[in-house]
Amino acid sequence: MGHRLPDIGMLATAFAVASLPAAAQAQAQAWPVKSLRIVVPFAPGGSTDIVARALGARASEGLGQTVVIENRAGAGGNIGAEVAARAAPDGYTLFMGHVGTLAINPALYRKLPYDPIRDFAPITLAIASPLMLVVPPSLPAKTLKDVLAIARTRPGQLTYSSAGSGSASHLSGALLESLGKVDVLHVPYKGTGPATMAVVGGEVSMMFSGQGTSWPLVNSGKLRAIAHTGSKSIPNAPKLAAMNDTLPGYEVINWHGVLAPAGTPAEIIRRLHAEFVKALGSTEVRARLTEDGFQVVGNTPDEFTRFIASEKDKWAKVIAAAKIPQE
Numbered sequence: 312m313g314h315r316l317p318d319i320g321m322l323a324t325a326f327a328v329a330s331l332p333a334a335a336q337a338q339a340q341a342w343p344v345k346s347l348r349i350v351v352p353f354a355p356g357g358s359t360d361i362v363a364r365a366l367g368a369r370a371s372e373g374l375g376q377t378v379v380i381e382n383r384a385g386a387g388g389n390i391g392a393e394v395a396a397r398a399a400p401d402g403y404t405l406f407m408g409h410v411g412t413l414a415i416n417p418a419l420y421r422k423l424p425y426d427p428i429r430d431f432a433p434i435t436l437a438i439a440s441p442l443m444l445v446v447p448p449s450l451p452a453k454t455l456k457d458v459l460a461i462a463r464t465r466p467g468q469l470t471y472s473s474a475g476s477g478s479a480s481h482l483s484g485a486l487l488e489s490l491g492k493v494d495v496l497h498v499p500y501k502g503t504g505p506a507t508m509a510v511v512g513g514e515v516s517m518m519f520s521g522q523g524t525s526w527p528l529v530n531s532g533k534l535r536a537i538a539h540t541g542s543k544s545i546p547n548a549p550k551l552a553a554m555n556d557t558l559p560g561y562e563v564i565n566w567h568g569v570l571a572p573a574g575t576p577a578e579i580i581r582r583l584h585a586e587f588v589k590a591l592g593s594t595e596v597r598a599r600l601t602e603d604g605f606q607v608v609g610n611t612p613d614e615f616t617r618f619i620a621s622e623k624d625k626w627a628k629v630i631a632a633a634k635i636p637q638e
C-alpha cells in the first residue's frame with residue numbers, strides 16, 4: 312500500500328560485491344556442504360510456493376546444492392513461520408515470508424508463535440503483486456458493483472475462500488466487507504492453491520487469489536476475473552478494474568521475500584543475498600514471474616528489514632481502522 316519498491320537492477324550490483332575479511336571468506340566458502348530447504352508456509356499452487364520454487368531452482372545453481380521446498384501449511388502461515396523461526400541458524404533453513412506472516416498476522420492473532428522482527432534475518436524482498444478477485448462463471452456478477460449488489464440482497468450467503476486466517480487473501484476479503492459494508496462469510500483453506508480450486512468447484516462464491524494461480528483458470532474460462540487489488544492497472548490485464556475504482560482506499564499488495572532464522576552468520580546472509588538477487592535478476596526467472604503477474608523486486612537485508620517494520624505498522628493501523636476481528 313503506497314510503498315515504492317526498488318528495482319532489482321539497481322541493487323544486485325550494489326550488494327553482491329561487498330568484500331569480506333579473509334577468515335569470514337574461508338568460513339563462507341565452507342558453506343553450503345549439503346542441501347538447503349525453503350519453508351513455504353502454504354500448500355503447493357499458491358504465490359508463496361510458485362515464487363519459492365522459481366527462486367530456489369535458480370539459486371541452487373549458484374549455491375551448488377539442491378534447494379528443497381518444504382510446504383508446512385496451516386494457521387494462516389503461522390505453522391511454517393514457527394518451524395523456520397525455530398530452525399538452527401546455520402544457513403540450511405530459509406523461509407519464504409510474505410505480507411501475511413510478517414506484517415498482517417502480528418495484528419490479527421492474539422498469540423503469535425514467532426516474532427516477525429526478532430526471529431528472522433531478512434535476505435531480500437522478492438516480488439510484490441496485487442491479488443485478483445475471481446468468481447465462478449456461474450455467479451451472475453461481472454463487476455465489483457454486481458458482487459456488492461448480490462451481497463446486499465443476500466446478506467451472509469456469499470462466501471469467500473482464503474489461504475488461511477491472516478493471509479493476504481483473507482485480509483482482501485475482510486477489507487471488502489469493511490469498505491463495502493457487506494457481510495460475506497470467510498472460509499479459510501491451507502493456501503491459495505486449494506482455496507482457488509474451491510472457487511472453481513463452486514464450494515465458495517469468490518476469492519482474492521494470487522495472479523500466478525488464477526490466470527490460467529481465468530484464461531481457460533474456469534474462473535471470471537472481477538477486479539484486482541492494486542492501485543494502478545496491471546500489465547497482464549490493463550482493462551481489468553481496480554477494487555479502489557469502486558471502493559476508494561482499497562489496496563492490498565501481496566509481497567514475498569526470503570529470510571533466514573535470526574542468528575544466521577552475516578557472511579552466509581551476504582552469500583544468500585547475492586545468490587537470490589542473482590536469481591531474481593535472471594532473464595528466465597523474471598520472464599516466468601512477470602508472466603504470472605508478479606512485480607520482481609530485490610533489495611538489501613537492511614532495506615527489507617525496514618520494509619517489514621513499516622508494513623507491520625501499516626497493517627496494524629488498517630486492521631484497527633477496519634475493525635477486523637482478532638483470531
Ligand code: MLT
Pocket residue numbers: 353354356357358359360409411474477478479480481501502503504521565
Ligand atoms: C496469500 O493469499 O496470503 C498467499 O498467496 C498464500 C499462498 O501463497 O498460498
